[in-house]
Amino acid sequence: MGTSRDLIVMGAGPAGLAAAWRAAQRGFQVTLLERADHVGGMAASLDVAGIRVDQGSHRLDQATPEWLLADLRGLMGEDLQLRRRSSRIRVGDQWLSLPLRMDEVTRRLPPSLLARIARDSATMSLRRDHDDTYASVVRGRVGPALYETVYGPLAEKQWGVPGHGLSTMQAHRQAARLSAWKVAGRAVGRLRQKRQLSTGGYYYPRNGFGQLVEALADAAVDAGVDIKLEAEVDRVRVYEDEVEVSTQDGDVVTGGLVFSTLPLPVLARISRPAPSLTSIESAARLRYRAMLLVYIVHKGGRWSTFDSHDIPDPRTPVLRISEPINYRDNPADPDDHSVLCAEIPCSMTDEVWGLDDESLADLVDETLGLTGLPSVDRIHVESRRLGQVYPIYRLGYENDLTEVDAWARMIRRVVTLGRQGLFIFDNIHQALLMAYDAVDAIRDDGRFDRYAWTVARERFSRSGGGGH
Template sequence: MAEIVVVGAGPAGLMAAIRSAQAGHRCVVVEAQPTVGGLAGSFEVAGQRVDHGSHRLHPATDERFLELFRSRLGSDLQVRPRNGRIRLGGRWVAFPLRAGDMVRNLPLSFAARAALDAAAGLRRRRRRGADSVTFADEVSRRLGPTVAREFYAPYARKLYGIEADQLDRDLARRRVSAAGAGAILRRVARATRPQGRSFLYPRRGYGQLSETLADLAVELGVDLRLGTRVLGLRAAEDSVLVSLNGGLLDADAVLTTMPVPALAAAVDPSPPPAVVEALQRCRSRAVVLVYLVVSRDRFTPFDAHYFPGPETVVARLSEPKNYRDGDDPPGRTVLCAEIACWPGDELWQRPADQLGELVAADMARVGLEIPALEAVEVRRLPAVYPVYETSSMGDRATVDSWLRSLVADRIVSLGRHGLGVLDNLHHVLAMGEAAAQSVGSDGAVDEAAWDRSLDGFASHVVED
């Protein structure tokens, strides 16, 4: 069987390693960080486990992955009722949306205009179905101009840093799952029952999912090397030479989840100049995560607060303690504020104490006074949201076809950063599985099978 090197011990890489080992391949996983999980990992702030922003395991996760997690985690995998809320027009609306709450709390003028839009929805879809070019058009076609203009447009601006009419409609396809007002009404009906708005979450934080995958991989004989970075990938005939910060590995095939720009810099032969130029035009938004340690047992009963509007810089505030029935220390809670920005800009560089003040001021503006702060910690994630600008979609296609061409050299790029896509954890698990299954016993990659998998991944829609 083949020698497979997997780059990255996030969920995509770990699932690729598990399926490789189960197929009988020898497998080494190389992870730059000292811990597993990548973006889906957990770590401690003030003695409490926290995630990289709000993370939940969605019930849409394929049954075979759910079964794996249930069998390994047992009662540590908890089923929890979602309990979030959205700040809309100066009011709080429960999220996921629920019928009674909408009647009581949706701003009246918003509700009336959205309902009129919905009534006109069928005609609008027939008339303009083929015309959508931008995110703004597509959301307006599906959900009506009121929801598009007053909810999605400001939220998109906050997350992606540009106007909704400069974002491609592909973003709506990947990010907005409701096909129309009917779909929203069905969701509202479902979420009105508590069991219709549940999610799964492990007792020790979201990272426990990746930790359990890593344990399984090691039990299956995978050689997991933490704190080891891949610096170069040289394609030779029927093999790939992998250079690390401390040694070399000779692989029959490489399954990599490293970010595409890093892959382009590492791979030999280098990508053609047209690909390098295209990559420079494919921008991603960064996220600054501000963790506030608050001297109170709970801040609110809610798991997450969403802020689509321009009145706050913060896009979402979550309270990890409320995602689980866990062993968190009493008398103290940690809040996590997510702030989207451009890598290197003024917000990105702002010191932790000033970011803490910014979040506190934002929250005071929406009536959420934060009591005495014990500490502020910050994590900076440089490339979180790929920005699907209409002007860069051609460049994204150029990069995609270069990634597809690497498969002939036995290098398969997958995962959130390896494909430059928006995703959920269950999507990248499917990618890891498909990548492992495309490798033959001699390490050659079945190009047609991987192409079909990539076409399938294009239909992934991110669940909130």
């Protein structure tokens, strides 16, 4: 059965939900298609042993514009909490707080490493590194000592590619963290004590990060959006006056405009007319890192006092271990057990991808022992597998992305946005801002203002965020 709408949104992640909601508020008829049986994408929450947990470590950045926060508070009220970050990172054989505290840095790191950091800081202006790879940019900004101890191992673990095989874009998207370590290096050189290098605050919903996307979905439905779950899109046909979107179960929706948050390689595969062979080949070279999430239920109350632990150590594939109940203040959370979430970036062809839950839990236990973290009194374990999480900014990816993006921009009545739709690794608030900008570019007559959207994308590219 066919349905005709003003706007079809493909994908119910944060960007898709926000765009559908905003468009419906403006009076447009909107259908949102999502292949999963729930909304939220990677930002969704789930229940493990009676505790709401996230798919990895998610926060709403404190840099979120106040007007956007006002909209979200309107949906969640006081459940949107301002929290103080309480994270740690393993540097060498020591744990350091994030945000960095200079008393910890100077007290806990070995004198030999502190001397190297201070020397790198003092000679930074004398170095003439080539800014042609992630490794060269980061070495130039924080020095060889911190690169070899923190950033090199983190890069290879997270993206599966050594730093010298990654684009400089990856370094530019880590500007805030790089600047914190750069300041740390200068402070070590000047022996400044008890200095905290950032405020480290963030917003987080009382009932898990998924509460944010669920609130967006509820608001969208209230505004008139038709959300169809378990509706995987298998064809997008573009005609002169409309776009026809069909799903695997046989439904067909036609509309005047489509917002796609699908991964660009997927959109290239299902679009008709099909892109050129060159664009198809370029799309196939845009790769993503998968993520394996291991949830371990710990008996005996909270496992730690920290919300997350980052682990550059190359001896373990675990990148981060978080404890969801520490991200929020929720009296409904139980006090007799907790849940840990271990993040393992990998390829779907890696051996770890095929391990059973108990083997994964044993791997996490080994990680705890290697890094000096407390042991877990395990009473349950379960896992989740996400196939496309981190865009891999390998050297030369820009040429392929430019080719595919140029094709996508030329598709009549189709607009790509969001993390997957633009092949970017952005924050949640940035995805929401882009959704707002996309809806703002729809004229009252339903036509899409490509000029306004291009300006918005350029602004986003320059600043790492959008505007309103």
